[in-house]
Amino acid sequence: MxxxxxxxxxxxxxxxxxxxxxxxxxxxxxxxxxxxxxxxxxxxxxxxxxxxxxxxxxxxxxxxPTDPFDHTHEFSPEEISENKVFAACVYILGVMGIIIGLLAANSSKYVRFHVRQALKIYLLAMVSMILGLVFFWLIIPIIAASVFVIILFVVMIIGFIDAWKGRAKELPIIRNFLK
Incomplete structure (x- = not known):
């Protein structure tokens, strides 16, 4: 050789x-x-x-490369498969879905993860709407709040899809807020 x-x-x-x-x-x-x-x-x-x-x-x-915002590995596959319907309902049914998710699967860490993500979305949407109402006489804050609420709606759809597929990923945009 x-x-x-x-x-x-x-x-x-x-x-x-x-x-x-x-x-x-x-x-x-x-x-x-x-x-x-x-x-x-x-x-x-x-x-x-x-x-x-x-x-x-x-x-x-x-x-x-690994995704630092993906927490799926922290939950067992059995827990995910048993509770993914409740986790998906959290995003679709709004505040009522959060209450149902907490009551129906209160011992599931997977559902609690998605409840926290949904609460972040709803809290940011409420703050955005309140700021839009406070400055209702100015057109720019109303437009900015409306665009932000639409973006949060898209993020909520992403959260629903992730929950339905059995993934526990921190949602984009809101992961930077309310750590």
Whole structure:
């Protein structure tokens, strides 16, 4: 076995190109066994199986991003499947849905999570409507409050869909308010 001079990957003796970086392995002189990357020299070394990239660095396991606002893993699948109807009703039935959700599934952390999310939506909508009513003689606050209430309605639909699918995700926009 020989090593690529560019990336220090092991290649077969009859290879013309490196399978790792694509560099040509044919040269006028015989390939040298010492290179600047410190590739393993003895075939008994366990580090010989380590792969290198084109910059001579070790390959790493790819980064798998996680959603910091997704709390689904905190609840058991049984709890989610038993209570997702109550969690979805919280968003659709308004304040009455919150009361039903708290009474029907008072021991469910999953329903309580969605009750908290729905309460944030309804609280922000009420504050927005009150500010719109206080400044009713100005047109800009009324328009701003109306747009904000429409945005909260869309967020409420997203919450309903998440609850129905069995996910416990903090809702966009309201996750920044009322932590």
């Amino acid at each position: 020989k090593f690529c001079d560019n990336c220090a990957a092991r290649v077969s003796d009859d290879a013309v190109f490196c399978a790792n970086c694509g560099m040509s392995l044919t040269s006028d002189s015989a390939p040298s066994q010492n290179n600047t990357q410190g590739a393993p020299q003895s075939s008994a070394s366990p580090a010989e199986n380590t792969s290198y990239n084109t910059y001579g660095d070790y390959y790493q396991q790819p980064y798998i």
